[in-house]
Amino acid sequence: MSSHKNHPFHLVEISPWPILGAVSAMTVMMGLIKWFHFNESSLLLYGLMMMLMIMYQWWRDVSRESTFQGLHTFNVTMGMRWGMILFITSEVFFFVSFFWGFFHSSLAPTIELGMLWPPKGINPFNPIQIPLLNTLILLTSGITVTWAHHSLMENNYKQGVQGLMLTVILGIYFTMLQAFEYIEAPFTIADSVYGSSFFMATGFHGLHVIIGTTFLMVCLFRQWKNHFSPIHHFGFEAAAWYWHFVDVVWLFLYISIYWWGS
Numbered sequence: 001m002s003s004h005k006n007h008p009f010h011l012v013e014i015s016p017w018p019i020l021g022a023v024s025a026m027t028v029m030m031g032l033i034k035w036f037h038f039n040e041s042s043l044l045l046y047g048l049m050m051m052l053m054i055m056y057q058w059w060r061d062v063s064r065e066s067t068f069q070g071l072h073t074f075n076v077t078m079g080m081r082w083g084m085i086l087f088i089t090s091e092v093f094f095f096v097s098f099f100w101g102f103f104h105s106s107l108a109p110t111i112e113l114g115m116l117w118p119p120k121g122i123n124p125f126n127p128i129q130i131p132l133l134n135t136l137i138l139l140t141s142g143i144t145v146t147w148a149h150h151s152l153m154e155n156n157y158k159q160g161v162q163g164l165m166l167t168v169i170l171g172i173y174f175t176m177l178q179a180f181e182y183i184e185a186p187f188t189i190a191d192s193v194y195g196s197s198f199f200m201a202t203g204f205h206g207l208h209v210i211i212g213t214t215f216l217m218v219c220l221f222r223q224w225k226n227h228f229s230p231i232h233h234f235g236f237e238a239a240a241w242y243w244h245f246v247d248v249v250w251l252f253l254y255i256s257i258y259w260w261g262s
Contacts, residue, residue: 008073010065017058024051059218066235067227077234084238088245091208095249098201099256105193106261113192117261122194123186124262130181131258134174135250141170142247145216145240152223153230160228164220167243171213178206198257205249212246215239 005011024047031044066072072080106117113119125131148163182199189199219236222228228236 008075010071010076021054102197119192127258135254137174138247138250141167212243
């Protein structure tokens with residue numbers, strides 16, 4: 001394909017990653033079904049390994065296109081900005097559905113729940129223990145990612161790396177504490193609508209924290225490799241937007257499910 005063009009848009013080259021990514025996602029889904037029904041996780045692990053390899057190579061190609069080939073022009077980055085804004089908007093409505101279900105059940109508990117919230121027999125978490133610590137961790141990580149962003153805009157390489165590294169460490173620490181909380185939980189996802197609401201909302205938020213931490217780890221690697229400049233770093237900006245979204249969702253989760261709901 002000729003490299004000469006008279007427009008500012010990026011027409012991507014033929015790539016194997018979309019179709020291979022779809023196959024790996026299907027393999028993960030089939031592996032999950034096999035794991036749930038037969039307690040056999042080999043297909044799931046194979047699908048996850050295949051997906052991670054494809055993600056690495058796909059992101060590598062995108063990094064090359066933006067950093068070394070100069071294909072991410074102003075028009076292209078504006079399109080990506082709007083794409084990220086609309087994606088985060090869709091994620092907001094995804095979590096709105098969980099809050100809607102939670103408040104529907106908690107504001108007017110049915111007779112099957114004993115007309116109580118939390119339902120009888122449920123021993124909820126103490127909101128001023130691990131949940132409060134996790135809140136402080138995520139709020140601190142919001143500060144460190146903002147610090148990294150401002151350092152990047154001021155062309156301060158060292159502080160940009162330090163801020164991103166601290167944010168990634170805090171994200172991993174949050175995930176570890178939430179895993180510990182789940183292991184020690186006195187109720188399960190099968191314990192009435194309270195258990196379902198709690199584990200669906202906090203579990204999907206935890207998944208978003210893992211995705212956001214991975215996003216920031218990729219940005220940390222790229223910052224370490226000097227891929228970003230003060231005027232061209234949308235990959236990092238998108239990760240920061242996503243991380244702030246994760247922070248705000250957690251604040252609503254903490255106030256409504258952990259504090260008010262207990």
